Amino acid sequence: MAIIDSGKVKTGVFSQGRALITDRTLRTDRWWVQPLITFAVLIAFVIYATFRAFENKHYFAEPLISPFYSPCLSTICVEGAAHFGTPIGSVTLFGLLISPALFILIFPLGFRLTCYYYRKAYYRSFWMSPPACAVAEPHKKYTGETRAPLILQNGHRWFFYAGLVFNVILTYDAIITFKNEEGQWGHMSVGTLVLLLNAALLWLYSASCHTCRHTIGGRLKNFSKHPIRYKAWGIVSTLNHY
Template identity: 60%
Template sequence: MATGTDPSAVAGSTGDPAARGVHHASRAAIRERHLRRDRWWLAPAATAAGLFAFVVYSTWRAFANGDYYAAPYVSPFYSPCLAHNCVPMPAGADWDLFGPWWGLSPALLVLIFPLGFRLTCYYYRKAYYRGFWASPPACAVPEPHAKYTGETRFPLILQNVHRYFFYFAVLVAGVLTYDAVLGFRNADGEWGHMGLGTLVLLANIILIWAYTLSCHSCRHIVGGRIRNFSRHPVRYRMWGWVSALNARHMLLAWASLVSVAVADLYVYLVASGAFDDPRFF
């Protein structure tokens, strides 16, 4: 084309962007809010139902303030028991750090840490943002909110404390590990025994450790800020292990959520006298 030639004079060109199918100022005129025809709503609905069921159950058990210890088992919702009004437990299981002034359920003193860890967890944030707030409800489905600010304002900006809740979650997992070890005793405190509750608490703590160590914050602590992995072979190997767990973070999040509820329910049923704990030896 010669310099100065009018584009409208070129064969097949009209000079009008709209006539050539080029739209710069607006999107295509599609009436539907999205084009998905599958049951996209099923996943966020199931997530919301599962999380809501756990919230209802854990709230009931947290305020129940009873039937959380059946020797040698203690519910993970009430461990460590930090209040003066804890039921009598073996030495070390109840720490009485808050004295007699605390009259509410002891579970309210400890559940804030594991629940805070899960509430600020990257996966759970995605789960309940989609399930409860529809932000967004699913891929390729627009959210109903007219304005999006992300996690830059109060209260969602507090999600950044997740890394600190991780440290408390590790401490709580350590206490629950101690409780699982105590499960190898009988009601009289004699070692070398095992019941069905022992296996329940053992499975629960394994899943809790797997979920906790698969956390993104743990992965960053182990392998973050390293410019050359070859100079840190131990941390690199640990980072590889955590990364393998991190790939299953969603599965471990749900599995540990179910296991902690099952462990609490089992202790509650035994403590309330619904049935006796089967002892293997």
């Protein structure tokens, strides 16, 4: 809803019907703590992930491979790291070799950036839109996800499908860590536990996704005619709460 005042369009907390309160919020608790913590954690992860992606070192120790570099598809991958071949070859930019991680991270990164949960997290902590419930946002107008770059959020479903492919690959990476450096089965290390936990959490994250829930039970007018899909939808709906 919006009103015209002195030639300007007022929207959001300034729209017609909202109480005229000079204070930004009447909340007395420390509402800013959660978005501040989220901001700090996400910034720290972005810095770490960017460094690791561009570093192009220390990502493979037979049979362990970092999830940041899997699948490693470039000819500059260290020996033994390219489990699925090297279809991309080596690519240079401004005379520098591009790290193999940069060819694949767009897919898991896109899945997380367009995720409904992460949208809420960075909308609140970075854009303050809004920073918290019952707290006025600083923006004077609201366009939603109707124009660039936020219109790209609609690609979440396709990133979800790509994410499933990566889940399979990372699960494979975890399984082969039960081998030793000579390829013999029946061995494991701390890295095995880390990669197993990583794969399990990724599957739970994907299964709890809103897109997964809609894919399984969406577009059904009568659940009783589709008992298997309804059961699966119920399980995913339970995961969706977490």
